[in-house]
Amino acid sequence: MELREIEIFLTLAEELHFGRTADRLHVTPARVSQAIKKQERALGAELFKRTSRSVRLTPIGAVLRDGLAAGYQQIQEALAAAATAGQGISGVLNVGYSAAWCGKLVVMAADTFRARHPHCAIHIQDSQLGDPLGPLRDGSSDVQLIELPIDEPDIVNGPVIFTEPRALAVPAGHPLAERDSVSVEDLADAPMVTITGQPQYFLDVHYPRRTPKGRSIPRGPSTSAWQEVLALVGAGKGVSPTSARAAHYYSRPDVVYVPFHDAPPVEYGLLWPATGNTPKVRAFVRTVLETAGA
Structure with a gap:
C-alpha cells in the first residue's frame, strides 16, 4: 500500500x-x-x-x-x-524586544512559530535601552522588535510592524499633568530626561534639542534604563517622551502620561544582522507580520 x-x-x-x-x-x-x-x-x-x-x-x-x-x-x-x-528552521532563534508591548507581540508570534516549526526553539529576551543593537552585533539576538529609526550598515531594517502615538511622562503635580494633551512646543518649558547609548540620529527623533519653532529644549539627567527614567520623572527631575501605551504598562502614582496632539507616532520595526538573513529569521518575520495583522 x-x-x-x-x-x-x-x-x-x-x-x-x-x-x-x-x-x-x-x-x-x-x-x-x-x-x-x-x-x-x-x-x-x-x-x-x-x-x-x-x-x-x-x-x-x-x-x-x-x-x-x-x-x-x-x-x-x-x-x-x-x-x-x-529549510534551516531548526536549532534556536534568539528574539529581542524593547518595550513591554513589543514583548507581548513577540510572545504571541513565538507561540505560532513554535507550532509551525517544532524543531526550532525560541529564546525571548528584552533588549537594553542603552545598547539596543549590542545583542544583534554580539550574536546573542538574531532578530529584534524595537523603536525606529535605526540606520546602521551592519543591521538590516525589516518591515515596520506597528506605530504608537506619543505621550509625555511628567511628574504628578506638574502643571502639564493637568492638561488633556501637550504640544511639542511644551518641551521647551521643562528639562527632558534622556537616555544614553543610542545613536545621535535616534536621539534627535525621540529627544529633540529644539522645538519646531526653534526654542531650545533644556536637558535634564540621562540614564540607560527605562525604570530609572520613570524614577527620575517621578522624583520631579524632568519629563520624558514615550509611547502613549506606557500608561497601561508602566503605571506609577508619581508619573502621569499626557498624550501629544502634534507629535509624530513612534514606529516599531524588526531588525536583524546583515549577516544573519537566515530562513528561520525570515520565517519569524513573516509570523510577526501575520500576528500583528491579526
Whole structure:
C-alpha cells in the first residue's frame, strides 16, 4: 500500500464520506473509490460498508485503521522534521524586544512559530535601552522588535510592524499633568530626561534639542534604563517622551502620561544582522507580520 493510498484510506475512515474525503485531499471521488477498491482486492476483505445513504468501517477496516494511524503520523512528523531542517528552521532563534508591548507581540508570534516549526526553539529576551543593537552585533539576538529609526550598515531594517502615538511622562503635580494633551512646543518649558547609548540620529527623533519653532529644549539627567527614567520623572527631575501605551504598562502614582496632539507616532520595526538573513529569521518575520495583522 503506497503512502497516498494510506492517506486516502485514513481520511475516508475519518470522514466516512467519499465527497468530503476527495475535497480534503484535492482529488476526485472516483480516485478515492478506486484506491479503496484496490486496497480491498489486495487484502481480500471489505474495508467499508457502502449504501446510498452512509459509509461505515467494517471490523476489518477498523483494525487496519488502528494499525496504520500511529505509523502514518510518525511518517508525517518525520517528513515535516526533514523539511524544516532542510529549510534551516531548526536549532534556536534568539528574539529581542524593547518595550513591554513589543514583548507581548513577540510572545504571541513565538507561540505560532513554535507550532509551525517544532524543531526550532525560541529564546525571548528584552533588549537594553542603552545598547539596543549590542545583542544583534554580539550574536546573542538574531532578530529584534524595537523603536525606529535605526540606520546602521551592519543591521538590516525589516518591515515596520506597528506605530504608537506619543505621550509625555511628567511628574504628578506638574502643571502639564493637568492638561488633556501637550504640544511639542511644551518641551521647551521643562528639562527632558534622556537616555544614553543610542545613536545621535535616534536621539534627535525621540529627544529633540529644539522645538519646531526653534526654542531650545533644556536637558535634564540621562540614564540607560527605562525604570530609572520613570524614577527620575517621578522624583520631579524632568519629563520624558514615550509611547502613549506606557500608561497601561508602566503605571506609577508619581508619573502621569499626557498624550501629544502634534507629535509624530513612534514606529516599531524588526531588525536583524546583515549577516544573519537566515530562513528561520525570515520565517519569524513573516509570523510577526501575520500576528500583528491579526
